[in-house]
Amino acid sequence: MTDSVNRGLNDPAAPTRRRVGSQVEGPGALQAAPKRKRFSLLTRRDKIVLGLMVGIPTSIHLFFIWLPTVASAVLSFTSWNGIGLDKIKFIGLKNYADLFGGVYPPFWPAIQHNVIWLAVFMFIATPLGMFLAVLLDKEIRGTRVYQSAIYLPVVLSLAIVGFIWQLIYSPDEGFINSILGTAGTPQAIDWIGNRNLNLWAILVAASWRHVGYIMVLYLAGLKSVDPGLREAASIDGAGERQTFFQVVFPVLRPINIVVIVITVIESLRAFDLVYITNRGLNGLEILSVLVTNNIIGEASRVGFGSALAVILLVVSVGPIIVYLTRSIKAETE
Amino acid sequence: MVHTRWPGDPRETAAARTPRRTSGPRVLALGSALLIIAAACGGGASPAPTTAPSTAASAAPSSAASAAARGDVTVGSNYSDKVPKDAFASMLSYCATQTGVTPKVNTVEHGAFQDSINSYLQGTPDDVFTWFAGYRMQFFAGQGLSTDISDVWAKVGSNYSDAFKKASTGADGKQYFIPMYNYPWVIIYRKSLFTEKGYTIPKTWADFKTLAAKIQADKIVPLAFADKDGWPAMGTFDILNMRQNGYQFHVDLMAGKVKWTDPKVKDVFNLWKELLPFTQPNALGRTWQEGAQSMIKKEAAMYFLGTFAGEQATDPAIHDDLGFFAFPVLGNTWDSENAIDAPIDGLMLSKSPKNVAGAKALLECVGTGPAQLAFLKTSPNNVAAAKNADTSSYTPFQKSMADIIGKSGAIAQFLDRDTRPDFAGPNGMQGFLQTFLNDPKQNLDTFLGKIQSFYDSLPKQ
Incomplete structure (x- = not known):
């Protein structure tokens, strides 16, 4: 398929090159080709406008996305306290060696916590959100109320979500411990302080928000499904479950991709809740917070933090590229 | 590092950077387009x-x-x-x-x-x-x-x-x-509670432990403790270290002249283990404000913190009821020096x-x-x-502070003010001290070895 496309593109040039090539040396031939006057639909003005329309976004993209990315990658091989460009010192792979070698204790827990976060979102929160969307799509009574109630946490900023859950989890004054009658006593469950519990406590809070987000996305998708399809399926004798898995779910392929990509992104960029709760200490280490703790603030280990950022980038971009290329390929076939 | 001195949650707005306060090169390193935009806007005259x-x-x-x-x-x-x-x-x-x-x-x-x-x-x-x-x-x-x-x-x-x-x-x-x-960092208490229960101010470590056992028998937590913020435990480490090893050792340790694997540092953590049975459990989930409140509410009898804990007593009558004393001495050569943290x-x-x-x-x-x-x-x-x-x-509260500072032979700042910032912050000592508090029974040699190797991995200054 691609072969024929390439040939088609090369077609006009191909004969020329072959013909000229037989008479003169190669380089001359390549220079000779563009000299032929080409017919263009575009005026000079159009070209300038087009150039600007493509050039400005491209330069913005390069400046804001690629420059920082490349700068991070370069800085990850340096030691720099962030004060004065002359203080940048290249130290090779030391930052990475320190990270993987265990000199920096929060690193491996952070990787583990990011993986747990991803797994919980992928296998619990996202399916739950989709399930709620399917239920709400049934036009049950009060569906608007449920929709708003479930979507509400998404509207709240994560800073507020964090605050709300701290009120629920606090050992001395928190809601759960008050209900259990253990508030302020030594038996109180320390949801945030106990490093065996706190990640799960935070994940509940994060999922609370994530479920609503996925629910809305999926509900919008479900609404767009042609009712004829369902009708046809039911005429063919398919049950509810069969209709969903055999007909609706495959039709929603584009939405599914969006949902999965969003889930991956949301779980890898998890930051706010943890930062608000305890700045990523004590059982809540995650990569994004470690990056912040190293770069922002007085610590100012810019090189080391950049190495962490690069690892986070690789971890986030890797699966998304693999998934997107596979699904786009499947789509075009 | 974030030495939160005043009530309120510093993290809420920690991400909100004022536009003027950004510089190009450092921000680039963040690899975050968002902050770049902040920097770009920073050039303008938009008021903070x-x-x-x-x-x-x-x-x-x-x-x-x-x-x-x-x-x-x-x-x-x-x-x-x-x-x-x-x-x-x-x-x-x-x-x-x-x-x-x-x-x-x-x-x-x-x-x-x-x-x-x-x-x-x-x-x-x-x-x-x-x-x-x-x-x-x-x-x-x-x-x-x-x-x-x-x-x-x-x-x-x-x-x-x-x-x-x-x-x-x-x-x-x-x-x-x-x-x-x-x-100063001192032990704060409610005078009325001490009078009511007949507690006396302990001068020595032995007195302190006797008193703590007595308080515990009265079903009160002897010493409030909170380290969710990460830095309050540094105060406890500092005072135990200075009582055990003296001011100069604190300075040398902070400056990296003495290694964390030194047996003298291990003594400090062993001493801390003696203190832990008397301190409030679940400290890692509690903010210093909550810790101060439990002392103010008389759920805990004492609280070791900077005198700014007094800000939590908003009722002037309760503030007047607050008293404090210097951390007890251990009965060693450093008793006369009596160093404290007074940032x-x-x-x-x-x-x-x-x-x-x-x-x-x-x-x-x-x-x-x-x-x-x-x-x-x-x-x-x-x-x-x-x-x-x-x-x-001066109020009586202030007079008492001046008195304690005046009687101290050496004044340290605070762990995160006396050592390099990349070592003291949430990346380093805050996390390490929490690791200790989570599992005080762990092998201290391994634990201290990790602190030292982290310190050694930091760039030379």
């Missing part, structure tokens, strides 16, 4: 949301003529909570009258102020800014981000003791800092102030007793740094 122009000078009409002569001095302040903010304003107002400069205060939420200090000082900082004494000051002085004010010290030096001068001196022997006040807060001059003469005049004024008293009148949880401050106006 937290900026509150001070009206301090307007209170001094008599000096209007000279004010025009001395000009404006911009002051970057991290006093974002009401009590210290008002206190700072009244001090500046006093100095405006005295010197004829017009201070323009730029208040930034204190957590955010500390988090962005690096880029703030490299960007276009205010002429004068609030900061902390000790290594934390020396670091920025060493990087050339603040201006030498030895000439101001030549004028106000006689107001200060040598200890304050030393804490204001950079590695190059010049002064970079004007102390305003300090506050000093003050002002520094940025690297290229617009109004050098005005800023120095302002600093000179801040270095005097009356100016500091103007601050303390509104915020009585600290004591003045200057010797010539008239202490007759």
Whole structure:
């Protein structure tokens, strides 16, 4: 398929090159080709406008996305306290060696916590959100109320979500411990302080928000499904479950991709809740917070933090590229 | 690192950086387009949301003529909570009258102020800014981000003791800092509870443990404890270390001259293990404010913290009921030294102030007793740094603080003010101390080995 496309593109040039090539040396031939006057639909003005329309976004993209990315990658091989460009010192792979070698204790827990976060979102929160969307799509009574109630946490900023859950989890004054009658006593469950519990406590809070987000996305998708399809399926004798898995779910392929990509992104960029709760200490280490703790603030280990950022980038971009290329390929076939 | 001195949650706005306080190269390193946009906007004249122009000078009409002569001095302040903010304003107002400069205060939420200090000082900082004494000051002085004010010290030096001068001196022997006040880390308690139950103030470690056992028998938590914030446990480590090994050992350990694997450090953690049965459980989920509240509510009998814990007692009657005493001595060679943490807060001059003469005049004024008293009148949880401050106006709480500081043979700043910032922060010691508190029974040699290898992995300074 691609072969024929390439040939088609090369077609006009191909004969020329072959013909000229037989008479003169190669380089001359390549220079000779563009000299032929080409017919263009575009005026000079159009070209300038087009150039600007493509050039400005491209330069913005390069400046804001690629420059920082490349700068991070370069800085990850340096030691720099962030004060004065002359203080940048290249130290090779030391930052990475320190990270993987265990000199920096929060690193491996952070990787583990990011993986747990991803797994919980992928296998619990996202399916739950989709399930709620399917239920709400049934036009049950009060569906608007449920929709708003479930979507509400998404509207709240994560800073507020964090605050709300701290009120629920606090050992001395928190809601759960008050209900259990253990508030302020030594038996109180320390949801945030106990490093065996706190990640799960935070994940509940994060999922609370994530479920609503996925629910809305999926509900919008479900609404767009042609009712004829369902009708046809039911005429063919398919049950509810069969209709969903055999007909609706495959039709929603584009939405599914969006949902999965969003889930991956949301779980890898998890930051706010943890930062608000305890700045990523004590059982809540995650990569994004470690990056912040190293770069922002007085610590100012810019090189080391950049190495962490690069690892986070690789971890986030890797699966998304693999998934997107596979699904786009499947789509075009 | 984030030494949250005032109530309120610093993290809420920690991400909100004021536009002026960003510098190109550092932000790029974040690899975050968002912050770049913030930096790009930073060039503009958009006013910082937290900026509150001070009206301090307007209170001094008599000096209007000279004010025009001395000009404006911009002051970057991290006093974002009401009590210290008002206190700072009244001090500046006093100095405006005295010197004829017009201070323009730029208040930034204190957590955010500390988090962005690096880029703030490299960007276009205010002429004068609030900061902390000790290594934390020396670091920025060493990087050339603040201006030498030895000439101001030549004028106000006689107001200060040598200890304050030393804490204001950079590695190059010049002064970079004007102390305003300090506050000791002590054991705070409710006098009424002690009277009611017949508890007496313990002088020695043995007395303390006896008392704690007695309190425990009364079904009260002997010592409140909170370390969700990460830094309060540093205070406990510091005092145990200085009681066990003396002030000089603290200094050497913080400076990296002594290794963390030294058996003397292990002794400190073993001592801490003796203390743990008497401290409040679940400390890692509790903020210092909650810790102070449990002492105020008499759920816990004592609380080891800086005297700023008193701010939590908003009812004046309860505040008057608060007493405190220095951490008990262990009965060793360091008893007579009796070192404590008493961190000093003050002002520094940025690297290229617009109004050098005005800023120095302002600093000179801040270095005097009356100016500091103007601050303390509104915020009585600290004591003045200057010797010539008239202490007759002190509250009993302040008198007691001055007394404890006066009886201490050596004054340390605080773990995160005495050592390098990349070691003390959430990446380093905050996390390590929490690891210890999570599992005090762990192998201390392995634990201390990890601290040392982390320290060794940091770039040489």
